[in-house]
Amino acid sequence: MSIVFHQLFLMLFPYSKNRPNCIASIKAVPLQKRKEMITAFQEYLTKHKYTHFDIKAVLFDMDGVLYDSMKYHSRSWYQTMSEEGIDCTPEEFYLHEGRTGGNTINLLIERSHGRQATEDEKERIYKRKSELFTLYNDGDTIPYAYDMLRAVKEKGLDCILVTGSGQPSLLGKLDENFPDIFQKDKMVTAFDVQHGKPHPEPYLMGLEKGRGLKPNQAIVVENAPMGVESAVAAGIFTIAINTGPLDEQVLWDAGADIVLPSMKVLLDNWTDYCFTLGINS
Numbered sequence: 607m608s609i610v611f612h613q614l615f616l617m618l619f620p621y622s623k624n625r626p627n628c629i630a631s632i633k634a635v636p637l638q639k640r641k642e643m644i645t646a647f648q649e650y651l652t653k654h655k656y657t658h659f660d661i662k663a664v665l666f667d668m669d670g671v672l673y674d675s676m677k678y679h680s681r682s683w684y685q686t687m688s689e690e691g692i693d694c695t696p697e698e699f700y701l702h703e704g705r706t707g708g709n710t711i712n713l714l715i716e717r718s719h720g721r722q723a724t725e726d727e728k729e730r731i732y733k734r735k736s737e738l739f740t741l742y743n744d745g746d747t748i749p750y751a752y753d754m755l756r757a758v759k760e761k762g763l764d765c766i767l768v769t770g771s772g773q774p775s776l777l778g779k780l781d782e783n784f785p786d787i788f789q790k791d792k793m794v795t796a797f798d799v800q801h802g803k804p805h806p807e808p809y810l811m812g813l814e815k816g817r818g819l820k821p822n823q824a825i826v827v828e829n830a831p832m833g834v835e836s837a838v839a840a841g842i843f844t845i846a847i848n849t850g851p852l853d854e855q856v857l858w859d860a861g862a863d864i865v866l867p868s869m870k871v872l873l874d875n876w877t878d879y880c881f882t883l884g885i886n887s
Contacts, residue, residue: 643875643882646863650843656822659883663816663824664758665809665842668769669703670829670849671869672755672784673776674746675739676703682738683710686731692718700850704770704803704832706796707732740775747783748849750869754827755787757876761885764792768812768826770803770833772796791815804835809842825883827872834860847872 651657670676680699687694692714702710708728715723723731758765765787771777772795780788794811801807809826813819821841828834829849837844838861846862847869848854857865866872880886 639875643864643878647843647882650863651822654821654841658822659843660820660823661763661825661883661885662819663764663766665766665768665812665816665824665826665837666755667704667826667828667830667833668767668771668776670748671827671847672748672751672780674748674849675743675776676700676829676850678739678743679703681742682735685738686735687714689734690731697851700852701831701856703830703850704828704836706770706799706802707735707772709802736773736775739773743775745776745779745783748869750873752784752787754869754873754876755784757873759787761880763885764816766812766816766824767793767795768808769794770796770808803830803832804839806836806839806841809837809840813840813842828862829857831856831860834862838862845872 647659651659666672669679676699680696683699683702684694684696694714699710702713705713708723711728711731712723715721715727755765767780767788769777777795780793792815794808794815796802799805799807799811813821813824816824822843824842826833826837826842826844827847828837828844829847831852834844834846834857844861844863846854846857846860846865848857848865848867849869854865854867866875
């Protein structure tokens with residue numbers, strides 16, 4: 607390891623008891639990726655004035671991170687809003703992903719009609735959208751999502767769910783699709799927050815449900831610009847997994863610390879991330 611990388615490593619992890627193992631692991635990472643990884647961690651610490659990471663939990667979004675469901679959300683939203691006579695495109699709902707249903711409806715009503723949506727409109731429109739989503743959704747999970755969740759648990763870390771969704775058809779299947787991963791008292795859904803993503807409230811609540819964690823004690827795994835903005839606003843290191851049709855630059859622009867093309871790439875690099883962050887089982 608070069609002197610520069612060694613100095614960066616010491617700055618990142620001055621208290622690591624397993625520093626030699628960490629350094630050995632980093633040597634296995636290609637030089638450019640090693641540089642990008644360490645730079646991202648160092649820039650986060652510098653920006654937030656932390657001396658080191660002390661990771662206790664990983665906060666996961668649901669749609670597009672655990673479930674391959676965004677194409678069905680997009681289709682359901684597009685059909686519902688078109689039935690309401692509102693001009694929209696299927697693609698734009700990938701940009702709205704992470705907002706609560708009520709906030710999404712209000713945004714489009716305001717854009718189309720120049721006024722706020724009524725509570726009756728929100729309830730009626732969201733009910734229709736939910737019916738369509740239940741009809742279309744096949745319940746497929748993101749490839750390697752369960753493997754990633756288990757890898758996190760094996761390191762002794764908590765898995766905390768932070769989603770803008772209120773879809774019973776998915777929330778009710780978490781235990782079935784991802785057994786022994788999530789606890790009900792460590793889940794944040796659309797029903798728990800006043801402000802949805804991109805407001806920081808969902809991820810701040812996720813930290814609180816992790817027994818009062820500080821931002822440098824968690825990592826967020828997101829896939830949507832709104833979710834990335836929410837996590838970054840909460841001050842948490844954010845890894846974006848680009849599982850949808852958006853250009854990855856959209857996720858960088860939202861403030862992601864690292865952008866990866868798939869959950870498999872995150873899983874493949876997880877051991878290196880753990881060593882670099884001082885996470886040991």
